[in-house]
Amino acid sequence: MGDIVNLVLKRLGFGLITLLVISVIIFFMVELLPGDIAQAVLGQGATEENVAALREQMGLNNPAFVRYFEWLGGAVVGDFGTSIVSGERVSTIITERFINTLFLAAYAAVIAVPFAITLGVVVALLRNTLFDRVANVLTLTSISSPEFFLGYILILFFAVKWQMFPAISSLSDGMSFAELLDRTFLPALTLVLVVTAHMMRMTRAAIINLLASPYIEMARLKGAPPWKVIVKHALPNAWAPIINVIALNLAYLITGVVLVEVVFVYPGIGQALVDAVSKRDFPIVQACCLIFAATFILLNLAADVGAILTNPRLRHPK
Amino acid sequence: MRKKTDKLLESLSQEARLGRISRRNFMHYALAAGVTATTATGLWTSSAAAQPKSGGSFRVAIHDNNSSDTHNPGTYLSIQQIFLAHTHRAFLTLINTDQTLGGDVASEWSGSEDASEWTFRLRDNVTFHDGRKVVADDVIASLNFHRGEASTSAAKALLSDITDISKTDDHTVVVTLSGPNADLPWLMTDYHLVIQPANDDGTIDWQSGIGCGPYKIVDGDFGIGFKLVRHDVWHGEGAYFDEVEMIAIGDPNARQTALVTGDVDAVSSIDLKTMALMQRNPQMVVENVPSASAITMPMHCNTAPFDNVDVRMALKLAMNREEIVEKIMFNAGMVGNDFHHSPAQPYYPEGLDQLSYDPDKARALLKKAGAEGLAIDLSSSESIFSGAVDMCVLYSEQAKAAGIDINVVREPNDGYYSDVWLKKPFCAVAWGARPTPDNIYTLAYKADAAWNESYWVNDRFNELLLQGKAELDDAKRAEIYREMAVIARDDGGTIIPFFRNFVYGRRTNVQNTGQLSAAWELDGCRAASRWWFA
Numbered sequence: 026m027g028d029i030v031n032l033v034l035k036r037l038g039f040g041l042i043t044l045l046v047i048s049v050i051i052f053f054m055v056e057l058l059p060g061d062i063a064q065a066v067l068g069q070g071a072t073e074e075n076v077a078a079l080r081e082q083m084g085l086n087n088p089a090f091v092r093y094f095e096w097l098g099g100a101v102v103g104d105f106g107t108s109i110v111s112g113e114r115v116s117t118i119i120t121e122r123f124i125n126t127l128f129l130a131a132y133a134a135v136i137a138v139p140f141a142i143t144l145g146v147v148v149a150l151l152r153n154t155l156f157d158r159v160a161n162v163l164t165l166t167s168i169s170s171p172e173f174f175l176g177y178i179l180i181l182f183f184a185v186k187w188q189m190f191p192a193i194s195s196l197s198d199g200m201s202f203a204e205l206l207d208r209t210f211l212p213a214l215t216l217v218l219v220v221t222a223h224m225m226r227m228t229r230a231a232i233i234n235l236l237a238s239p240y241i242e243m244a245r246l247k248g249a250p251p252w253k254v255i256v257k258h259a260l261p262n263a264w265a266p267i268i269n270v271i272a273l274n275l276a277y278l279i280t281g282v283v284l285v286e287v288v289f290v291y292p293g294i295g296q297a298l299v300d301a302v303s304k305r306d307f308p309i310v311q312a313c314c315l316i317f318a319a320t321f322i323l324l325n326l327a328a329d330v331g332a333i334l335t336n337p338r339l340r341h342p343k
Numbered sequence: 344m345r346k347k348t349d350k351l352l353e354s355l356s357q358e359a360r361l362g363r364i365s366r367r368n369f370m371h372y373a374l375a376a377g378v379t380a381t382t383a384t385g386l387w388t389s390s391a392a393a394q395p396k397s398g399g400s401f402r403v404a405i406h407d408n409n410s411s412d413t414h415n416p417g418t419y420l421s422i423q424q425i426f427l428a429h430t431h432r433a434f435l436t437l438i439n440t441d442q443t444l445g446g447d448v449a450s451e452w453s454g455s456e457d458a459s460e461w462t463f464r465l466r467d468n469v470t471f472h473d474g475r476k477v478v479a480d481d482v483i484a485s486l487n488f489h490r491g492e493a494s495t496s497a498a499k500a501l502l503s504d505i506t507d508i509s510k511t512d513d514h515t516v517v518v519t520l521s522g523p524n525a526d527l528p529w530l531m532t533d534y535h536l537v538i539q540p541a542n543d544d545g546t547i548d549w550q551s552g553i554g555c556g557p558y559k560i561v562d563g564d565f566g567i568g569f570k571l572v573r574h575d576v577w578h579g580e581g582a583y584f585d586e587v588e589m590i591a592i593g594d595p596n597a598r599q600t601a602l603v604t605g606d607v608d609a610v611s612s613i614d615l616k617t618m619a620l621m622q623r624n625p626q627m628v629v630e631n632v633p634s635a636s637a638i639t640m641p642m643h644c645n646t647a648p649f650d651n652v653d654v655r656m657a658l659k660l661a662m663n664r665e666e667i668v669e670k671i672m673f674n675a676g677m678v679g680n681d682f683h684h685s686p687a688q689p690y691y692p693e694g695l696d697q698l699s700y701d702p703d704k705a706r707a708l709l710k711k712a713g714a715e716g717l718a719i720d721l722s723s724s725e726s727i728f729s730g731a732v733d734m735c736v737l738y739s740e741q742a743k744a745a746g747i748d749i750n751v752v753r754e755p756n757d758g759y760y761s762d763v764w765l766k767k768p769f770c771a772v773a774w775g776a777r778p779t780p781d782n783i784y785t786l787a788y789k790a791d792a793a794w795n796e797s798y799w800v801n802d803r804f805n806e807l808l809l810q811g812k813a814e815l816d817d818a819k820r821a822e823i824y825r826e827m828a829v830i831a832r833d834d835g836g837t838i839i840p841f842f843r844n845f846v847y848g849r850r851t852n853v854q855n856t857g858q859l860s861a862a863w864e865l866d867g868c869r870a871a872s873r874w875w876f877a
Binding site: 058059061064066067068072073074075078079082108110111112113118121177180184185188191192193195197198287288289290292296297300301303304306309 | 603
């Protein structure tokens with residue numbers, strides 16, 4: 026166990042360095058954008074003295090690296106600063122939206138992960154049958170279509186034609202949980218369709234890969250039924266690659282939902298990021314990107330730890 | 344024959360009752376059916392005279408939003424902010440549904456003889472949402488917010504002529520100008536100039552979101568949406584809905600689907616490409632309102648070859664405006680005539696000769712100017728409006744017939760107005776609607792204006808502009824603007840392909856008087872206080 030704690034600490038340390046490097050890259054990429062924050066805020070209607078006054082007020086006349094280290098000084102102690110454009114605290118702007126994004130990701134994950142793994146096991150069991158082929162074609166089709174297109178198709182049928190679910194997922198404060206689940210069902214379903222294929226295919230491949238192993242042969246010879254061979258003997262040894270793919274897809278559910286948010290008018294973090302980039306509002310861009318980066322780092326770490334814990338050979342290295 | 348007309352009128356009246364047809368169209372069809380204008384007006388009133396009813400929660404989807412928007416009136420820019428401003432805040436004056444000027448916080452106003460001093464009389468029943476009365480100090484602080492050295496307001500230039508704002512009593516405000524400006528009461532409708540509660544030190548409290556408009560904010564976030572409830576002691580007419588919910592929906596498809604499924608009651612913009620499909624849906628009405636928002640193509644008159652008036656005229660004649668309006672705007676626009684004055688503004692000069700597509704004449708003019716085989720660059724970007732680059736490419740094709748080679752340069756969306764506009768000698772530009780011709784001419788055509796986008800200097804035009812500013816007699820002003828229009832058309836450096844229409848939609852259970860303000864989308868952004876549920 027001590028090895029794992031060590032590994033986690035080491036990986037977290039590397040994670041922090043990665044975040045630092047990312048923050049530098051993002052800062053200078055925002056700096057590289059053409060145009061000017063003050064101009065973007067005031068729009069076409071701004072005169073030059075107007076823009077100059079606003080630049081002064083926003084503190085944009087300091088050199089870039091001074092502004093970066095000012096920001097970094099705050100970020101180290103957990104203060105992500107204030108939005109350059111609106112002057113509001115970054116944490117206030119982002120927290121609620123990030124919670125919304127997490128909720129949608131969790132909703133989709135709760136459906137997608139069990140569904141994809143079960144389906145993966147079933148198609149491994151029924152491999153090369155018609156069911157296998159159909160399941161493969163359908164899931165590959167859904168992963169190959171752009172999310173917004175899937176979203177529009179779902180809206181067309183579920184909202185416009187059959188009127189089972191609302192077309193937009195705008196939230197309000199007094200909503201009950203059931204209402205919330207109903208309103209966000211279509212975006213969640215879209216995400217489920219997008220991530221299922223990857224996890225299902227990996228489950229299927231990992232299991233089939235093991236089916237040629239001697240111990241599976243052994244299990245068959247002792248007369249275990251096919252489902253038992255797969256669930257009891259093959260699956261436990263297939264977890265490592267599956268967990269990796271699940272982690273990747275969970276990260277995608279959090280970071281890749283911008284288009285789904287736009288199509289379903291869902292108040293998540295993606296839209297805030299897009300708006301912030303268009304106004305060059307660096308503190309918000311920075312905070313969003315670091316959250317995304319941290320999500321990837323943590324989920325990858327979790328996947329590695331999970332892979333180790335499910336594999337006795339890795340758990341007790343020689 | 345008689346019977347057929349009756350049947351037509353009956354179905355027209357039916358449509359009007361259901362709110363599926365606008366007053367404009369009703370009159371148009373009724374007149375076409377051979378009814379006199381008076382009868383048609385009567386018919387409209389009797390059939391569509393839906394009495395406004397109170398109640399309901401009005402959900403409206405807004406197309407232009409940004410999460411980083413704030414309540415700061417100095418940085419108002421998006422339609423989300425402008426619609427919200429007209430819903431929870433109030434102005435000194437407003438533009439009525441028949442495009443005339445009306446009072447909002449001010450009940451009446453008068454100018455000195457030379458129009459350089461204006462007195463506004465405030466209503467005494469205007470209250471902020473927290474119960475405070477609106478007095479002269481609030482108005483003064485609200486206007487001063489956009490003035491002075493340190494102001495970062497985008498409306499600073501608009502108010503630069505004001506030298507002093509003072510009060511004679513709690514309900515009378517006197518605005519002194521450095522020179523005459525007969526349009527000052529119109530300028531007070533500008534979307535930045537909201538009336539805000541004054542702090543003790545003469546600044547304003549814009550942060551709290553408290554206004555003196557028809558609805559008060561319950562909660563909300565920019566980029567997501569706002570919930571508002573009626574301000575029961577509001578000073579104006581209307582505010583029929585109990586509640587208003589604004590929802591930010593940037594994606595045209597999502598917005599229109601929400602209208603189709605009834606998730607919202609109205610939308611602030613309809614995609615022109617799908618406008619025809621939306622019009623076929625019997626449950627909704629597509630409003631198509633001509634506006635004063637122009638698309639322009641300024642040519643720098645201080646730069647060759649545009650310094651030659653014949654070249655400018657050749658370029659004007661090489662454009663087939665009708666085709667552009669038809670193909671790029673799907674007819675939701677009004678052909679321009681190269682003077683920046685729309686029928687949606689006061690003093691519009693009717694009956695001037697329209698510039699029309701004439702490649703032969705353009706070719707002849709180029710020959711006269713010694714500029715045959717003219718080859719120029721035209722800068723454009725998709726951020727100007729959806730279809731801007733296509734418009735320029737179409738123009739380039741049309742101009743080939745006149746022997747003009749126009750190379751369309753696609754500029755980056757970002758920073759278009761800081762890096763291309765006023766810098767490249769020939770580019771496409773979108774202008775928001777301004778309330779009066781004087782307003783737009785002063786901003787973009789006056790010789791020394793910062794935004795004289797074509798660097799055009801015409802002495803007679805500038806002389807007339809100053810005359811018009813000081814003239815309080817409407818008939819005389821109209822004559823001045825007519826002469827200015829002719830000068831701009833024949834000598835000016837700006838091509839105006841068209842004025843845009845505001846195209847937005849509502850479900851049939853939402854009703855309005857049939858007359859819509861052309862100042863902004865959604866009835867001058869006042870749909871929340873002017874419309875009602877049937």
